[in-house]
Amino acid sequence: MTQPIAFIAVAVAVVLATQLAACGEKPQTATPRKADEKVWQSNDPSYAASGYKAGDAAAWDAQNRQRTQAQNEYNRTR
Amino acid sequence: MARMKFICDAERCIECNGCVTACKAEHDVPWGVNRRRVVTLNDGIPGEKSISVACMHCSDAPCMAVCPVDCFYRTDEGVVLHDKDVCIGCGYCSYACPFGAPQFPTNGTFGLRGKMDKCTFCAGGPEANGSEAEFEKYGRNRLAEGKLPACAEMCSTKALLGGDGDVVADIFRTRVLNRGKGSEVWGWGTAYGKPTQGAPAQPLPKEPTK
Numbered sequence: 001m002t003q004p005i006a007f008i009a010v011a012v013a014v015v016l017a018t019q020l021a022a023c024g025e026k027p028q029t030a031t032p033r034k035a036d037e038k039v040w041q042s043n044d045p046s047y048a049a050s051g052y053k054a055g056d057a058a059a060w061d062a063q064n065r066q067r068t069q070a071q072n073e074y075n076r077t078r
Numbered sequence: 079m080a081r082m083k084f085i086c087d088a089e090r091c092i093e094c095n096g097c098v099t100a101c102k103a104e105h106d107v108p109w110g111v112n113r114r115r116v117v118t119l120n121d122g123i124p125g126e127k128s129i130s131v132a133c134m135h136c137s138d139a140p141c142m143a144v145c146p147v148d149c150f151y152r153t154d155e156g157v158v159l160h161d162k163d164v165c166i167g168c169g170y171c172s173y174a175c176p177f178g179a180p181q182f183p184t185n186g187t188f189g190l191r192g193k194m195d196k197c198t199f200c201a202g203g204p205e206a207n208g209s210e211a212e213f214e215k216y217g218r219n220r221l222a223e224g225k226l227p228a229c230a231e232m233c234s235t236k237a238l239l240g241g242d243g244d245v246v247a248d249i250f251r252t253r254v255l256n257r258g259k260g261s262e263v264w265g266w267g268t269a270y271g272k273p274t275q276g277a278p279a280q281p282l283p284k285e286p287t288k
Contacts, residue, residue: 031163033148033149034205036203036204037206039154039201041207042207042222042223043208044207047208047218049223049225054223054224061079064241064242065245067226067241068239068241068242071230071231071239071240071249072249073236
């Protein structure tokens with residue numbers, strides 16, 4: 001008599017475990033927005049543009065202007 | 079300090095979608111998400127115009143204004159970014175944005191809407207510059223590498239320009255002066271009609287007096 005009850009209990013447990021697996025909820029802790037690093041700060045120089053050295057705001061500004069001006073094809077064609 | 083801006087020259091855009099492809103490849107953008115796309119006006123009709131559209135990094139960004147969890151921020155260079163750890167994926171920014179920039183990847187067990195994803199001007203996010211975590215959430219940080227957005231830098235016809243707003247405006251001005259036209263091809267008038275194009279507003283009929 002106890003065997004069928006145990007079997008049913010195990011079966012119910014298995015069914016519940018599989019059916020309710022999708023209901024698992026990740027913890028939802030409210031976090032404030034993180035502060036971003038400055039654009040001229042870089043930790044990995046391996047992909048840096050040739051000739052550009054990170055770590056200096058003025059250098060980044062100069063690099064940015066030069067790089068933007070490189071999109072002006074009149075510099076090459078005229 | 080530079081103010082980063084995009085501009086797309088509708089006289090030059092050939093709807094090649096190279097910018098879209100470059101963006102997706104550079105940032106490993108998932109299926110169903112397009113941070114940039116090409117829109118064609120009057121498609122198939124002679125004289126059609128195409129422009130490449132993404133987040134315009136507005137100076138007074140409506141997405142920032144409506145976000146209920148304040149996940150947006152603007153960098154010193156004028157790039158509008160957001161923190162995906164704070165975003166709740168509500169979609170308000172999508173309704174507020176006039177350019178349709180915010181994208182929502184479908185993921186999870188029930189295909190729920192994920193956290194918002196959008197063009198970062200290749201400036202990553204609030205993780206450490208160039209870190210693995212930044213790449214996973216936001217893609218490459220090309221600005222920190224001394225580069226410009228991949229979409230603009232690889233544009234074959236140089237229709238899409240991106241970078242310091244002053245320099246970009248200068249390039250576009252030079253171009254318009256050289257070809258003698260083009261300042262009118264993309265702007266408010268093209269998108270929404272010039273006041274002279276529409277018929278004059280008709281006065282409402284008077285209600286009959288009783």
